[in-house]
Amino acid sequence: MRSNTEDFRRLFLDQVPLMDVRAPVEHAKGAFPGAVNHPLMTDVERQKVGTCYKQQGQQAAIALGHQLVGGKVKAARVEQWQAFARAHPNGYLYCFRGGLRSQIVQQWLAEAGVEYPRVIGGYKAMRRFLIDTLEQAIVDCPLLLVAGLTGTGKTEVITALDNSLDLEGHAHHRGSSFGRHATPQPSQIDFENRLAIEVLHRREAGERSLVLEDEGRIVGSCSVPLELYRVMQDAPLVWLEDSFDNRVQRILKDYVVDMQAEFALLHPDQPEQAFQALSAHLLGSLQRIRKRLGGERYQQLERLMSDALAIQQHSGDVSDHCGWIETLLNEYYDPMYAYQRSGKEARVVFSGEQVAVIEYLRERASH
Incomplete structure (x- = not known):
């Protein structure tokens, strides 16, 4: 999905199913009505990758992420995402900024035979759209x-x-x-x-x-x-x-x-x-x-x-x-x-x- 106002309007007006692949702690702080949290990484895994990123850079952090979410762990999560995609064929997935995490989930789903769209701009762009919507209504109405x-x-x-x-x-x-x-x-x-x-x-x-x-x-x-x-x-x-x-x-x-x-x-x-x-x-x-x-x-x-x-x-x-x-x-x-x-x-x-x-x-x- 392109990151524009009309697309976001339709997401919320049509109550499009959303799969939130952020960590549970991020989802708990704020999400959208009906969005389901099926994270790429748990809170602990995300913390470890974040620490690695600060200390050793992006490539090392990505390598650690693949190490932590690999084998049976990866298979179980891909299966969970597939189940959501089958249940909600008209849905979208998103991470915080529509970047690496949602791209990885989208790629792993594609490798499993499921083409599933993601929201460009992610949670941050959708949240900004809602803030702007409320502020504009206060001016107009x-x-x-x-x-x-x-x-x-x-x-x-x-x-x-x-x-x-x-x-x-x-x-x-x-x-x-x-x-x-x-x-x-x-x-x-x-x-x-x-x-x-x-x-x-x-x-x-x-x-x-x-x-x-x-x-x-x-x-x-x-x-x-x-x-x-x-x-x-x-x-x-x-x-x-x-x-x-x-x-x-x-x-x-x-x-x-x-x-x-x-x-x-x-x-x-x-x-x-x-x-x-x-x-x-x-x-x-x-x-x-x-x-x-x-x-x-x-x-x-x-x-x-x-x-x-x-x-x-x-x-x-x-x-x-x-x-x-x-x-x-x-x-x-x-x-x-x-x-x-x-x-x-x-x-x-x-x-x-x-x-x-x-x-x-x-x-x-x-x-």
């Missing part, structure tokens, strides 16, 4: 932000729109101190890559504006790209409203019921272990905001939460969790959001409940 109190269902609005970007979905985090999921967040690079690919799809579909949730710079362990975050600071706001009772029930579902289901998937046939994981998650989330709550209020909330967990463990009833959720909203989240809104009031262009907000945003996108 006006942003609107969905804001509102905790539990109003901002994510539900985002997922209902054709021109939205789901920051929390890509970060795999709900954006609050209780926002962790049972499984880990992606790396920062993976988060940025997924976000840029979503932008690519939105622009391909002809969307001229983008709607995001009003987020802080940090979503769990992921950071919103700086240029995007800067533009978000001046973007118009749509304020989402809902009743207090609806908000409590939504938080109960998100943070207790759905989290219990997530931990149950991680611990199949071990309900007690799943429940202990949920308990640790909730109590740990509360602990993280202990200083901001103050000692007395923290102790009150911990007691309410512990009592609710004990009742849930005994009877399966989750309704007692509403006690700490109501207190947390009234005494912590709502005052904090009210203060934040006071500084953003001039940017609010519309306020309403979910149906009205979605209708307004769809109408605005159509103009």
Whole structure:
């Protein structure tokens, strides 16, 4: 594949299967959605070759590489690459810069009777394309932000729109101190890559504006790209409203019921272990905001939460969790959001409940 913008667009828009032949440590730091890591060299082998290159030069490093990845080791890896090529005849392979490693893999596959294309420019060129895609969209597409109190269902609005970007979905985090999921967040690079690919799809579909949730710079362990975050600071706001009772029930579902289901998937046939994981998650989330709550209020909330967990463990009833959720909203989240809104009031262009907000945003996108 030539190293040009149109080729990269088609790779990501068409979800072309990608075989990443970089070392596992490189793949773990950042890759593309769906890319499969079948490395030419393991992390240890790559380290040895790198050291040899620094000390003795390229030819010695290449010779060592062939020595380390030879015989049965080479045969096993070629077999793995062949299997991928057979399963994905329309795919591509890549290394970091589209250089020696991908050329070797391509050559060894050809010797085994498989002609398989590689991405010229490799991971680095594709990553640069995605960064440029996101930065250009920030320039070209006006942003609107969905804001509102905790539990109003901002994510539900985002997922209902054709021109939205789901920051929390890509970060795999709900954006609050209780926002962790049972499984880990992606790396920062993976988060940025997924976000840029979503932008690519939105622009391909002809969307001229983008709607995001009003987020802080940090979503769990992921950071919103700086240029995007800067533009978000001046973007118009749509304020989402809902009743207090609806908000409590939504938080109960998100943070207790759905989290219990997530931990149950991680611990199949071990309900007690799943429940202990949920308990640790909730109590740990509360602990993280202990200083901001103050000692007395923290102790009150911990007691309410512990009592609710004990009742849930005994009877399966989750309704007692509403006690700490109501207190947390009234005494912590709502005052904090009210203060934040006071500084953003001039940017609010519309306020309403979910149906009205979605209708307004769809109408605005159509103009």
